[in-house]
Each structure stands twice: as C-alpha cells, then as structure tokens.
Amino acid sequence: MDQPSLLTVAVRPFKALFKADAFEGILLIAVAIIAMIVANSGVYHAYHELFEGSLFGEDFWRGIPGNFEKLMVLDNLHGWINDGLMVIFFFVVGLEVKRELISGNLSDPQQRNLPVIAAIAGMAMPILVFLGVTGGDPEYRAGMAIPAATDIAFAMGVIGLLGSRVPKALRLFLLTVAIVDDIGAVAIIAIFYSDPKMMWLIFSLIVLVGMFAMNRYGVARMWPFVICTVILWYCVLNSGVHATIAGVLAAFTIPMRTKDGNSMVEDAEHALVPWSAYLVVPIFGFANAGVSLEGIGLNNLLDPLPLAVAAGLIIGKQMGIFAAVWGAVKLGVVKKPEGCSWPEVWGVAVLCGIGFTMSLFIGELAFPGSALLRDEAKIGILLGSLISAILGYAILRMTTTHPDALVDDPNDPIV
Template sequence: MSTPQKSGRTVFGRLSLSERTFVADALRTETVGGMLLLVAAVAAVVWANVPALHHGYETFRDVHLGPGVLGLNLSLEHWAADGLLAVFFFVAGIELKRELVAGDLRDPRAAALPVAAAVCGMAAPALVYTVVNVVGGGSLGGWAVPTATDIAFALAVLAVLGTSLPNALRAFLLTLAVVDDLLAILIIAVFFTDQLNFAALGGAFAGLVLFWLLLRKNVRGWYVYVPLALVIWGLMYNSGVHATIAGVAMGLMLRCTRRDGEEHSPGEHIEHLVRPLSAGLAVPLFALFSAGVLVSGKALGDVFTAPETLGVVLGLVVGKALGIFGGTWLTARFTSASLSSELAWPDVFAVASLAGIGFTVSLLIGELAFADDALLTDEVKAAVLIGSVIAALFSAVLLKIRNAKYRALWEAEERDEDQDGVPDIYQEGRPEYHLRMAALYEEKAAEHRRLAEVAAGEGAGGERPA
C-alpha cells in the first residue's frame, strides 16, 4: 500500500508564465537602479570623508529651496527624503495593489508565506534591537530602524555576485519586500507622526478622494494627475503625517486588473513609466544626500559598542535572517505547504540573510527616530551601512556555496530549444510542443547524417557529396 502524499502548495515552486514575465521585468529595473544606488552610496561616503570635500557636502545638502509661504522651504536633504521617496513609495503602492489583486497575495494561502515571513522578518530585528538596548541602557527609539529591507540594494548585490537564483526565490524576495514596504509605511504613519495639522490633513484627504473619483471616471492626462498629486503631497507634508504616505495612498488607488481589450492595466502602465524614475533617480539621490556619514576607526568602534548602533547591526544581520527564515519554516511546518524538491532550507536562509540589507527605508527611519540628536543620527546611519554590508557579505558566501546548483536550475528554467520565446519548461505537457521538438530533432539528425556523409566521402578520397 502506497504512503499517502502530503497535499498542498509547493513553497518556491515554478511561477506561472505571466508572473515570471512580470518578475523578470521588475527585477531588471530594480537591479539597474540598485547599481546606481550602490554608486550613489559610495559617492556619498567618499564625499563626506575626504577632508577637502566634507564641508562642501554638508553645505550642499543644507541648501534650502521651495516656497516658504507654503511651508515647503526645505533643504535638499529633506526634499530627497520627503519628496523623492514619495515616488519610491508610490511605486511600492502600485506593487502592493498588483500583488493584492493579480499576484501572489490575492490568494490567502499563497499570501500566508510572504506575509508571515515579512512580519517575522520585522518583529525579530525590532526584538533584537530592544533586547540589546534594554541590557545596554540605550534608547529604545530606534527599534524600527533595522526592520526594513532594501530590495534594490539586495538585487544589486545579486547582480554583482552573478548568482543565478531560481525565479521562485527571486519572486519571493520581491514579494517579501512589497509586504515589508507596507509594514514600514504603517510604522512611519503610526509611530513617527508628531503633532497633526487637521486642516492640512483634511485637505490631503479631500485631494485623495478627488484623485480616486477621477480614476473611477476614467479621466486621462498627466496634466490632471501630476499637479493634483503635488498638491496632495504638499498638504500631507504640512499635516504632520510623513509625506511619503501620500505616495503609497495614490499608488494603491490605481487599477491593476486588465479589462477586455487592454494589453496593460493603468497601474501596470504607470508603474512601467515611473519605476525607472524611482529606481534610477529618486532612490539614488536620496542615498547621495543621506548616506554621507563620517567613517573613522573610532566611529567604527563606537558602532559595535554603543547599544543603539549595535542593536541596529545585530537587528539587520541576525534578526532579519532568523525572522524571515523562522516565519517561512513555521508556515511550511504548520500548513499544507511544502518546500520545492529542487531547493533546500539553507537556500531559504541565504535569501533571508540577503534581506538584511536595509538601506533606503532604514536610513529614513533612522532620521525620523533620532531627529533631535544629529550625532546619534549619523551613528545610526553608519550602523545601517555597516549592517547592510555585513548582511550582503554573509549572504554572498551562502549563495556562492550553492551557486552551481542555482545555475543548473536557472538554465533549466530558461531553456528554449525551439526558440519560440517561451521557456520549454512551460510547454512540455503540450502536444504541439512535442511535435515541434520532434521536427527540430529530426532536422538536427538530418544535419548530422549529412556531415557524416561528407566526412565519409572525404575519408575515402571520393567525390564530396553535394
């Protein structure tokens, strides 16, 4: 009698063809943006630490622009954190909406894994930070700093390493980051909102309602939505709620399902247009203005001795890895989900370690958490940079150990012998695929026979066949 097999969903199994195409397009843009992010971060650190240039860096990012009468006379550093990152969170809102209505998160059973992993991946770093600071007598205000994952930075690390991760693991990392961004947005909105200006908040809410009504009426034209979005952003900034919340709110309002005759939904179309602006300009410029911290032997030593900075480093390196891996394992252990036979749990732990790269949002939360202490803010930024580098190096070692296995899986996923643009793995059960492959193999066999006849004719000194 055969042993009954466990029924249920396969964790990190093969993606659908449409989901695979979306993930490939999204990751391609994020990877390029991640490269620019790395360049901007390195440039900021060099700019801030070269003695002849340090003063110029401080002066440049403190330049103020904008209409003071509207409460928007901000420094370039604040324009980057409050303005440009609103574009980043706008794209995050569209990604989240798409995942909820057309991606993995639309199915509660499929959503359980990335949601559980993301929640545990944010709770564990916060717990690690809290424990370190309770024991060390530090400030608990930075508990949220190590909770975020920077997907662009993580994918840039993958691109630099040249690691051929299977598409399912890449999709998990992307979906995890989407949920992570949502939770980070909620943390910013709930815990880092000071005094509220209810008039401005009411105006921002009215603007969002108008934005939604225009979308419902299918009103088109960037000249309608861009000015309205700027007004909503300005009102949200003056309300006391962090201005990036306006970006994610507008992103969530876009329709991400296709109607009859549509090649792309409005959300997909706008995301395709705005994502390069977010990944290629907004986030790198934010890094340029925020990552410029002084790095010295004493500063590096302080990172590993002060409880606030040590809590950030351990939260990113230890808390993220254990939280995401633990959430994934518990979900698979106590539900009907099972790990793909092609992967092993160390693979999941390697990706979980990669999620410890918490750059963009961690820097933003660090600025908000210690806004009244400029010295501690810079020290926490340095801790974010160091923790992200350690997490990147640690995950690189883990991924390289299994790189040969990953490459074999990736090549199997990408194989397209009939060259029809669709990987063979998605067609192997279809009769027409087998007919095409039989014709292809017969063509190759005929070519081999012809070459054999040529070789035989030349070897016998006879006349070469035509």
C-alpha cells in the same frame, strides 16, 4: 556539452553587473561608497552645505501669510529630497503593491501566505533584537524600526549577480517578502513618525476621496491624477504625517484598468521605475549615506545604537524569516518554495537584512534632533546591509544546486 572558453569565464562576472536586476543594487553600493568617501574628504563642508544649506532663509517663510511652518523643512536640498523627491519612490512602491494585490503574487492566498508570514516575523524580530541590544533605553527607542525593512533593489541586485543559480520560486519569495516589508514600513512611518494636524488631514482626505472618485468614474488620463497628487502631497506635508505617505496613497487611486482596456497602473509603473531606481534612490542615497567618521572610533561602532541596528539587520532579519518559514512549513500551514533547499531559504533570509533605502529613511525620521544619533544609525545600517549582502551571497553561492547557471546563452553576443 562544450566547456565555456576562458574568455567566457573571465567576462561572466562583469556581464552579471549589467543585468537589469543586478545593476540597481550595484549602483546603490557605488553611491553609498562615494558618499562615504566625500563625507570623509576635504570637500565634506561643501557636501554638507550643498544638502543642509538654507535655500531661502527664515525671512522668506515669515513673509508668506498663514501658518506655513512645516514648509520650512523644504528650506534645504536635503528636505526637498527626503520630503519631495522621495514621493516618487513611494508612489512607485504604492503602484507595485496595488498591482501585486490585484493581479500579482499577493492576489493568490497560496502564494501570499508564506512571504506574508515571513515578512511579519522578519519585521518583528529585528525590533526585538534592537530593543534587546539597547536594553530598551528610551534614548534609542525611536530607532527600533530602522532594521525592520528590506531594500528591494539592493537585495534583488545581489540575487542578480548569482544569475540562474537561484531558483525562480526563491526569487519570487524574496521579492514578495520585500514588498510586504515596504507595506509595513510605510505603515510604521504613518503611525509612529507622524504628528497629525486635523485641518490638513481633512484637506488631504477630501483630495484623496476626489482621486478615488476619478478612478470610479473612469478618468482615463494620467495628468488629472498627477495634479491631484501634487495637491495631496502639499496637504499631507502640512498635516504632520510624513509627506511621502502621499505617494503611496495617490498610487492606490490610479485605475488598474481604464475603459479602453489599458492598465494605467502598469503604464505609470513602467514609466517611473527607471527614474526611481536610477535617479531618485541614488540621489537619496548620496544625500543620506555620507557620514563623517571624524571623531568616531571603534568605541562608537560598539555603541548601543549602531550595534543594535546592525544586529537587527544581520541577526534579527534572518532569525525571524527563517524561523517563520521553517515553523510554518513544519506545521503544514504552507509549503516550502518549490525546488528550494533549506540552506537556500536561509541565504535569502540573510539577504533580507539589506536595509539601506528604507532604513536610512526611517533613521532620518527617528532622530530629528540629534545628528550624532542619525550618523550612528547610518553606520549601523551600512555595516548591517553590507555584511548581510556578502554573507547572503556567499551562502547562496556555496549551497546552490542549480548548475544551469553555468550554461551561457548561445545568443549572447559576448559569448
């Protein structure tokens, strides 16, 4: 076999950056870096005012008849992003989960058991590590779920950089673990970061039942579901349950198959995934990842909260997932992913410590009354995610036994 040319070897890393499954992760890294630079530059006050400055003012809300206090969360751009725009992200998550449960990896018990076991352990262990580092201090307890979730785009982006070095079975394992993580994170948000109001919950339930009825009776157009989703979001926003949960619930009502044989779930997912990946999540990341380091020194980095979040992501995630997989395989409950070595499984377990999007989101909900704690949580998230990404990439790069990654596609015009 001919050896690849020097030019081919030189451009290969740059080609990897623009593969579809890598670019999302690279984009998130770039957005986080830009947000940190802006937040620690001379334009910080403009950055802060852009997202936190009042859009309408309290007098505007007082002039609206009825109890609309909850809507004041939408009085700044940060609120519209976290409680409004992110509904699209959660809607896409819901569509993906529904498709996986009905016709994907989560529909087959044989394929589902291993990643489900790994995901559950991978959410529990970071929480235990967090509580251990903070000593169970009540001041920090609300943040214990911050390191529990995996960022799908970020983790798959790192996998994309490795090309075909990572076997397909391991990619599938990582993707399914991240999806189950998302289900768990949504449940955590709904249960632990909500203050429900019964009247609005009843309204939300009525709208949701109506959407399931539309599914049941064969409504084959998307626009009625879109209108009802907006109404559902409005009701959930006022219900005390976090508004983004409306996105997941609405996604579950979308028909998997319409009477004409089309998959509305897949059509909606294909239409929205690029908007979510390349617009919604980067905007969210830019609005939430910017932390001013003014007045924050090494002592702050070693404070219990950032240390607990970073340790939960770096140590808790890999310990929980790898131990669960190893134990389940040794007990004969499941089989190890086909064609994968234990070091490769370990590398993927480390990559699951990339929290970013969902961790930032939970961090915002955990400490609504303390900007310092929110910033410390963000520092822990960024450090933990970055270290997990670098360490996971290095482990997989050094332990891989799949040399087919070194063979370039002859049809690739860059080769």
